[in-house]
Amino acid sequence: MLASLQKELEQRKADGLLRQRRLLDSPQAEHIVANQTPFLSFCSNDYLGLANHPKLIAAMQQAAGASGVGSGASGLVTGHHRYHDDLEKQLAKFVGLPAALLFSTGYMANIGVLGALVGRGDAIFADKLNHACLNDGGYYSLAEFHRFAHNDVAALEKLLQASTAKHKLIAADAVFSMDGDIAPIPEYLALCEQYDAYLYIDDAHGFGVLGAHGKGSLSHFNVRSPRIIMMATLGKAAGVAGAFVAGEPVVIDYLIQKAKSYVYSTPAPPALSATLSESVRLIEAGDDLRANLFEMVTYLKTHLKLEKWQLLPSQTSIQPLIVGDNKAALALSEYLQTQGILVPAIRPPTVPTGTARLRISLSAAHCLKDVQQLVAAIHQAEKVLL
Numbered sequence: 420m421l422a423s424l425q426k427e428l429e430q431r432k433a434d435g436l437l438r439q440r441r442l443l444d445s446p447q448a449e450h451i452v453a454n455q456t457p458f459l460s461f462c463s464n465d466y467l468g469l470a471n472h473p474k475l476i477a478a479m480q481q482a483a484g485a486s487g488v489g490s491g492a493s494g495l496v497t498g499h500h501r502y503h504d505d506l507e508k509q510l511a512k513f514v515g516l517p518a519a520l521l522f523s524t525g526y527m528a529n530i531g532v533l534g535a536l537v538g539r540g541d542a543i544f545a546d547k548l549n550h551a552c553l554n555d556g557g558y559y560s561l562a563e564f565h566r567f568a569h570n571d572v573a574a575l576e577k578l579l580q581a582s583t584a585k586h587k588l589i590a591a592d593a594v595f596s597m598d599g600d601i602a603p604i605p606e607y608l609a610l611c612e613q614y615d616a617y618l619y620i621d622d623a624h625g626f627g628v629l630g631a632h633g634k635g636s637l638s639h640f641n642v643r644s645p646r647i648i649m650m651a652t653l654g655k656a657a658g659v660a661g662a663f664v665a666g667e668p669v670v671i672d673y674l675i676q677k678a679k680s681y682v683y684s685t686p687a688p689p690a691l692s693a694t695l696s697e698s699v700r701l702i703e704a705g706d707d708l709r710a711n712l713f714e715m716v717t718y719l720k721t722h723l724k725l726e727k728w729q730l731l732p733s734q735t736s737i738q739p740l741i742v743g744d745n746k747a748a749l750a751l752s753e754y755l756q757t758q759g760i761l762v763p764a765i766r767p768p769t770v771p772t773g774t775a776r777l778r779i780s781l782s783a784a785h786c787l788k789d790v791q792q793l794v795a796a797i798h799q800a801e802k803v804l805l
């Protein structure tokens with residue numbers, strides 16, 4: 420087995436697909452130190468610049484003093500601390516849904532929710548560009564798994580029409596992690612009503628960024644319905660770690676009993692929940708942060724003028740620059756690195772073959788000078804690398 424693993428790794432390297440970890444020597448921020456070298460970073464999902472916020476650091480230190488550093492046991496045994504409970508109630512209220520449940524990561528949430536809510540005889544309808552963990556959750560659930568073309572409402576409707584499944588669940592990213600575009604949530608909800616289906620929305624990249632006061636994609640579209648179950652992660656715009664699922668009380672009560680990644684897993688430390696409670700307050704009060712973030716987005720979109728490569732038409736903090744070829748994407752990323760700028764090259768299987776890209780992610784912590792520096796370096800790269 421080891422020899423075949425080695426061979427596969429070598430093939431990946433030959434194909435320009437070997438991923439390598441960079442060693443971060445500073446807090447997560449727009450200016451970081453990685454491999455002991457300073458960089459301007461457009462890599463992180465810390466869209467509001469909260470990951471190193473002094474108020475959150477203080478909140479974590481204080482909460483660790485009051486609650487310790489470990490949860491000790493599953494939430495169903497003795498691990499459900501008052502800080503966890505307070506945060507669940509705060510999150511439900513914030514996103515405008517009746518109840519919420521914390522998971523230790525978004526990956527665990529998606530696997531747990533899909534695994535619990537649907538099974539044999541049921542069907543999941545999933546966007547082809549959904550995040551990997553929605554696919555994993557789908558396979559794990561043992562429900563039929565139908566994938567439809569990206570954001571294609573008509574294709575989805577055909578699948579729903581033809582389905583004889585007992586329970587039908589549409590699953591989609593709200594903001595697509597590698598494309599930055601937004602799912603047509605109101606249209607999906609209308610299909611749910613027409614075909615007696617339910618909608619599971621993964622708002623990992625909308626929470627904190629979109630909607631009134633950063634309440635997320637449901638607020639962006641101003642939709643709420645008992646047919647909607649939403650998930651959002653807390654390690655991206657919220658700047659900390661974890662995830663929550665929100666929806667009808669019966670859904671949350673059921674998940675507490677049946678979502679295995681909740682039942683059989685130790686919750687994140689209560690101090691993280693206390694930190695996140697402060698983070699949600701900063702998100703809610705952060706209209707100025709979002710205004711700055713969208714100013715950066717507009718600046719990039721209006722000033723980047725390229726011949727060979729192009730930005731996807733995204734309106735969010737995720738601005739993918741499509742290069743196409745894997746090695747060319749890598750070469751661009753490496754060139755920017757020589758200019759002191761980090762932007763990750765995203766290659767298959769994370770994105771479809773032939774669409775390798777630079778995933779530029781913007782943050783409220785960036786200033787115009789940072790984005791100007793990026794634009795100038797990409798313009799230069801197109802000349803040098805063409």
Ligand SMILES: *Cc1c(COP(=O)(O)O)cnc(C)c1O
Nearest residue numbers: 524525526550592596621623652
């Ligand atoms: C990051 C991400 C996840 C996973 O969340 P983690 O908390 O990082 O495990 C799930 N869904 C989407 C769309 C994501 O981008």
